[in-house]
Amino acid sequence: MSGKDLLRRVTPGREHIPIIATLAVLVLMFSFGAIRHADRNFASLYNIISLFRGGAVIGIAAIGSTFVILSKGIDLSVGAVIALASTMTAKLVAEEIAPGVAGPGLHPALVLPLVVFLGLAFGAAQGALIHWFALPPFLVTLAGMFLARGLAFAVHPQSVTADHPMIGRLQDIAIPLGDRFDLPLIVLVLLASFAIAVLAARFVPVCRDVYAVGGDEASARLMGVNIARVKIGVYALGGVMGALAGVVATIDTGAGSPAEYVGYELDAIAAVVIGGTLLTGGTGFVFGTLLGMLILGLIRLIIDNEGTLSSWWTNISAGVLLFLFIALQSLLTGVAGKRGK
Amino acid sequence: MSEPVSEQNEVLLRVSGVVKTFPGVRALDGARLTLRRGEVHALMGENGAGKSTLIKVLTGVHTPDAGTIELDGAMISPSSPRDAESLGVSTVYQEVNLVPTLSVAENLCLGRFPRRFGAIDWRNAHRRAERALFRLGLELSVTRRLDEHSIAIQQMVAIARALDSDAKLLILDEPTSSLDESEVDRLLALMDRLRSEGLAILFVTHFMDQVYRISDRITVFRNGAFVTEAPTAELPRIELIGRMVGKDPEALRVREAEVRARHRTRAESESLARVEGLGKRGRVGPVTFEIGKGETVGLAGLLGSGRTETARLMFGADQAESGSIRIDGDARRPGSPREAMRLGFAMTPDDRKAAGIIPTLSVRDNIVLALQSSKGIWRKLSGAQQRDLADRFIALLNIKVSGREQAVGTLSGGNQQKVLLARWLATEPRLVILDEPTRGIDVGAKGEIESLILDLAEKGVSVVFISAELEEVVRVSQRVVVLRDRRQVGILEGESITEHAIMSMIARDDGVEIDHG
Numbered sequence: 001m002s003g004k005d006l007l008r009r010v011t012p013g014r015e016h017i018p019i020i021a022t023l024a025v026l027v028l029m030f031s032f033g034a035i036r037h038a039d040r041n042f043a044s045l046y047n048i049i050s051l052f053r054g055g056a057v058i059g060i061a062a063i064g065s066t067f068v069i070l071s072k073g074i075d076l077s078v079g080a081v082i083a084l085a086s087t088m089t090a091k092l093v094a095e096e097i098a099p100g101v102a103g104p105g106l107h108p109a110l111v112l113p114l115v116v117f118l119g120l121a122f123g124a125a126q127g128a129l130i131h132w133f134a135l136p137p138f139l140v141t142l143a144g145m146f147l148a149r150g151l152a153f154a155v156h157p158q159s160v161t162a163d164h165p166m167i168g169r170l171q172d173i174a175i176p177l178g179d180r181f182d183l184p185l186i187v188l189v190l191l192a193s194f195a196i197a198v199l200a201a202r203f204v205p206v207c208r209d210v211y212a213v214g215g216d217e218a219s220a221r222l223m224g225v226n227i228a229r230v231k232i233g234v235y236a237l238g239g240v241m242g243a244l245a246g247v248v249a250t251i252d253t254g255a256g257s258p259a260e261y262v263g264y265e266l267d268a269i270a271a272v273v274i275g276g277t278l279l280t281g282g283t284g285f286v287f288g289t290l291l292g293m294l295i296l297g298l299i300r301l302i303i304d305n306e307g308t309l310s311s312w313w314t315n316i317s318a319g320v321l322l323f324l325f326i327a328l329q330s331l332l333t334g335v336a337g338k339r340g341k
Numbered sequence: 342m343s344e345p346v347s348e349q350n351e352v353l354l355r356v357s358g359v360v361k362t363f364p365g366v367r368a369l370d371g372a373r374l375t376l377r378r379g380e381v382h383a384l385m386g387e388n389g390a391g392k393s394t395l396i397k398v399l400t401g402v403h404t405p406d407a408g409t410i411e412l413d414g415a416m417i418s419p420s421s422p423r424d425a426e427s428l429g430v431s432t433v434y435q436e437v438n439l440v441p442t443l444s445v446a447e448n449l450c451l452g453r454f455p456r457r458f459g460a461i462d463w464r465n466a467h468r469r470a471e472r473a474l475f476r477l478g479l480e481l482s483v484t485r486r487l488d489e490h491s492i493a494i495q496q497m498v499a500i501a502r503a504l505d506s507d508a509k510l511l512i513l514d515e516p517t518s519s520l521d522e523s524e525v526d527r528l529l530a531l532m533d534r535l536r537s538e539g540l541a542i543l544f545v546t547h548f549m550d551q552v553y554r555i556s557d558r559i560t561v562f563r564n565g566a567f568v569t570e571a572p573t574a575e576l577p578r579i580e581l582i583g584r585m586v587g588k589d590p591e592a593l594r595v596r597e598a599e600v601r602a603r604h605r606t607r608a609e610s611e612s613l614a615r616v617e618g619l620g621k622r623g624r625v626g627p628v629t630f631e632i633g634k635g636e637t638v639g640l641a642g643l644l645g646s647g648r649t650e651t652a653r654l655m656f657g658a659d660q661a662e663s664g665s666i667r668i669d670g671d672a673r674r675p676g677s678p679r680e681a682m683r684l685g686f687a688m689t690p691d692d693r694k695a696a697g698i699i700p701t702l703s704v705r706d707n708i709v710l711a712l713q714s715s716k717g718i719w720r721k722l723s724g725a726q727q728r729d730l731a732d733r734f735i736a737l738l739n740i741k742v743s744g745r746e747q748a749v750g751t752l753s754g755g756n757q758q759k760v761l762l763a764r765w766l767a768t769e770p771r772l773v774i775l776d777e778p779t780r781g782i783d784v785g786a787k788g789e790i791e792s793l794i795l796d797l798a799e800k801g802v803s804v805v806f807i808s809a810e811l812e813e814v815v816r817v818s819q820r821v822v823v824l825r826d827r828r829q830v831g832i833l834e835g836e837s838i839t840e841h842a843i844m845s846m847i848a849r850d851d852g853v854e855i856d857h858g
Contacts, residue, residue, distance in 0.1 A: 202463075205454050205456070216441060219437075222422055223502075
């Protein structure tokens with residue numbers, strides 16, 4: 001490899017700018033917190049693990065949202081799907097739903113795959129509506145959001161404890177880090193999911209089709225891409241990741257609730273966008289979504305550490321940050337559009 | 342032009358008797374086309390000639406109702422673009438049909454990635470992409486996004502992709518429309534190179550010069566039917582144009598003598614405006630002409646010659662990059678339709694459905710629209726004023742409606758056009774730009790639109806008139822700006838305006854340099 005080739009290989013292209021900006025913001029914020037709250041041991045392993053643990057449900061779901069957004073779609077049903085999945089999981093495994101009321105008590109080894117499969121079916125159905133009936137994703141997944149939320153309440157009207165011995169055992173799964181901390185199951189699922197998704201996005205041909213469809217659907221069709229497979233596939237993946245997030249959340253908290261996880265779809269979208277994926281489709285990286293998730297968590301952590309600031313500052317900061325990222329994106333796509341002409 | 346391809350070159354493609362009917366339209370009516378290996382074959386025709394329908398039949402987008410396609414000795418009936426590609430028919434369209442957000446290499450490999458252990462082998466993909474481009478004499482960074490490269494390069498990447506699948510026939514559909522001159526040179530050189538490798542190229546374009554520079558043979562279609570096929574060297578430009586528009590140049594010369602006899606005598610009028618070197622790179626220009634008060638200026642040229650583009654620059658619908666319009670002693674360059682409206686301009690666009698008429702609103706609403714918007718939202722026209730205005734124009738333009746509240750979408754094409762015209766006349770413009778006002782309306786309505794233009798002129802309103810039908814331009818214009826290949830090639834005035842004169846001006850080989858002022 002010549003020097004010029006090497007240089008070209010390590011020089012980031014324009015498509016890398018958003019994710020580099022994201023990484024810079026993450027590093028800056030973390031350094032800020034670490035310096036400002038050095039007395040509170042901000043940069044501790046505990047804080048870092050809790051960043052991952054706190055963001056895991058959103059992060060896992062956001063992997064699905066990333067592919068949906070890469071295909072130029074949007075999925076608003078995610079939060080409701082998480083709630084539905086968690087309620088179903090908890091109810092189906094519960095040996096006792098309320099004092100003295102016996103539950104189905106099904107084995108998690110049966111329930112977990114079942115719930116994830118239902119998530120897949122739910123997402124695929126949304127994708128099929130969007131593709132075959134040419135309906136706008138916004139509306140279809142909005143309807144899906146109401147439907148899933150309603151179904152969650154139909155499954156069980158209140159929070160239900162996942163009362164099954166196997167759940168307890170699953171909660172004990174963890175990889176020890178040092179002698180005081182460990183990575184719980186939910187973080188392991190998060191990291192594994194991201195690892196698979198990052199590699200798939202780069203090396204699995206059908207994932208490149210997602211980028212192609214998001215970049216220019218008409219062209220992609222003429223280039224022989226199977227549009228139906230891509231479009232139905234991304235929403236199916238959205239359903240799977242939503243359900244998976246619901247399942248691991250139930251294991252982690254030991255309960256499922258139809259009223260929880262409201263607005264998680266928006267957090268997921270925020271993580272995707274902050275992570276540098278363009279809402280215009282076709283451009284972005286799955287890894288950026290993980291960074292986006294961490295940034296959202298960091299905002300909360302810093303505000304908490306400030307002590308004097310109220311919690312709404314979390315949302316204000318997230319809002320401001322989102323604005324900045326959208327502005328950056330439109331600047332970049334604007335430049336791209338001009339050059340293309 | 343390279344050495345002409347001889348008749349004995351092996352025939353690759355033979356299309357015969359192809360018919361394709363759409364509801365209400367016979368888009369192809371016995372289409373015929375013969376392509377030989379190693380030739381560049383130009384397919385020419387005006388609007389509605391059936392060029393794009395034929396391409397869509399060849400690429401499997403449409404299934405023909407009748408007729409046969411023979412490729413390389415075998416009958417084929419492609420069922421999809423992909424199917425056509427696998428048969429050896431690849432197409433590159435005017436709009437680059439690649440994904441701008443993907444890398445060059447990915448655009449070349451999408452759908453056929455080299456793999457290792459099931460995963461995409463990127464190193465191999467990049468190497469393959471570089472090789473495919475190298476074959477076309479291109480060296481570029483294949484890992485960069487496609488939209489970081491110029492349109493010309495993108496076009497060539499599209500060709501590289503098309504050739505990657507063992508193409509025997511390459512269809513280039515208006516490939517040069519968005520290219521500048523040096524880019525066109527590059528593309529033509531590439532076509533020459535591919536031709537010498539034995540590929541057959543079907544070149545669909547409306548650029549006369551390029552046809553004569555590169556093509557070996559020409560086939561002309563008109564109204565969906567085959568008109569002629571001839572070696573390029575044996576078909577003079579004037580003949581070609583005559584066949585495209587369906588006029589025999591010689592017969593015209595005779596008839597026009599009569600027309601001229603009763604042609605208007607042009608009253609010397611004072612100037613309203615002077616268009617000075619108006620132009621935009623890649624679109625049209627520079628264009629320079631005078632518009633007198635109450636004068637009708639025709640813009641004539643073949644499809645794609647820059648007629649509509651000129652109109653849009655004048656009205657600020659597109660922003661001119663050079664030149665200006667001298668009016669009221671100032672040099673202006675309208676930056677938006679609003680500015681043009683303030684100068685007293687009005688324009689009816691060529692596609693009235695897409696860019697003018699709001700079909701679900703009433704005739705009255707459609708008529709008051711422009712006047713209301715020029716007054717601003719705070720000075721609302723009263724109901725009575727609106728009704729007066731609508732009734733006045735319905736009577737004036739003889740718009741056939743059941744009442745002023747009828748929805749415009751339910752009117753005939755000619756009447757819709759009149760409503761559109763009424764909308765602009767209501768603003769009392771000094772200059773009305775009419776882009777193809779007679780397209781797609783019946784003969785009677787055409788006559789009415791024409792006489793309306795003459796009425797306007799009498800009232801002192803200047804008109805810029807665009808029509809694909811030269812007769813119409815000749816009938817109504819006192820001055821005709823002739824355009825070819827997006828340049829002005831000349832101006833005709835008064836008596837000298839004849840169809841034959843326009844056609845020979847378009848055909849003139851050396852017309853490029855003349856008459857910019």
